[in-house]
Amino acid sequence: MADTSARTRSSAAGKRCSTIARSPAHTVSQTAHALEELQLYGYRPFDEPDPRPMPDAQRLAVAVADIFDALVATLEDTRMEPDLEEVLWGQVNLFHRATARIERSLDENEQAQRRLQREQDGSEVKSTELERLTAEGLTPIERRNCMDMMRDHAATEFSHHTGSTWRPRPGSMVNRRHMTAALIDSRDFLAAKRRAETEVMLPVGPKVALTGGTDFNDHHLIWGKLDQVRTKHPDMVLLHGGSPAAACSASSCGGAVPSPALARPSVITMTSGRTFGSLR
Incomplete structure (x- = not known):
């Protein structure tokens, strides 16, 4: 009886060993591989903040x-x-x-x-x-x-x-x-001072420049176009060449400010026979 029990246990153990030997090896999953990469190399997605501190x-x-x-x-x-x-x-x-x-x-x-x-x-x-x-x-x-x-x-x-x-x-x-707050404030102050000095003769508001030939004297048309522009820009500043003749003279009667043309102003150009009221 004892020999029979021993043979039975031996046979069962042999079957278990055979089953273990024949079982396929488990491959590493993609999740496990990603976790291993994170542990080894500290990989992090690019669009996430880096929690690591800056060097001392x-x-x-x-x-x-x-x-x-x-x-x-x-x-x-x-x-x-x-x-x-x-x-x-x-x-x-x-x-x-x-x-x-x-x-x-x-x-x-x-x-x-x-x-x-x-x-x-x-x-x-x-x-x-x-x-x-x-x-x-x-x-x-x-x-x-x-x-x-x-x-x-x-x-x-x-x-x-x-x-x-x-x-x-x-x-x-x-x-x-060396860019301290005092230095930045000082530069801002000097920039504001230069700006105030250069703009002291420049009225505030959108600039409208008017040009016209010496043979154009239709002041009603000039004033009409200026009224249209002023409706759109109530705080406009009219610029012209300061000529005492023709279009410039007619516009100056409306209180224009003589001044040289500025960079990219609002422009009204008038010539004989045609009127261009384009704003740029």
Whole structure:
């Protein structure tokens, strides 16, 4: 009886082993593969905000200084020392070019936002897409500022090791760290002052320029056209050449302001036999 039970258990175990051996191997699902990629490489969709913090400013400054110290210690007192300044210049230019690339992506984001602003129709789809582009534009701004800071640190190290000031060969270098609120307010003040000085003799309102030949004396037609324009633009400013004859003289009787023609004003052009009342 004992032998029979042992043989039965052995036979059952053999069947289980045979079943396990014959069972097919389970393949990895697509979900498991995606989760593994996320764990290994930290992949994230492009249109989601990056939760990772920006690098520490102090550690960045130390890293940039280490780069220059390593290059100087390696190339100094060797036959490569004459090329050391060029190599160090290239290190600063590396961060400068990276800043320019990020600036281009920011410009593309800005153009896309302007396009979506024009396409807004009140739908949730357009609104969500605009919100996504706005959120995407924040990270490049922080990246650009970080590259600016690294470039400035690198330029300082370049000056320290070479004794000369770093300058980009094409273009110019903008230092956003020096763009303080006081500097911005000062520039706004000076711009407003210049604008007030240049516009002191320029009345406010849409500019309407009138031109006509010396042989055109139909003042009723001139005043009629000016009345039509004034109906559309009550605060209009009439501009003419200041001539004492013909059309200019007739228009000045209506209180025109003599002034040279400005850039792209509203224009009424009148000639003998024909009248053009086009507004541009």
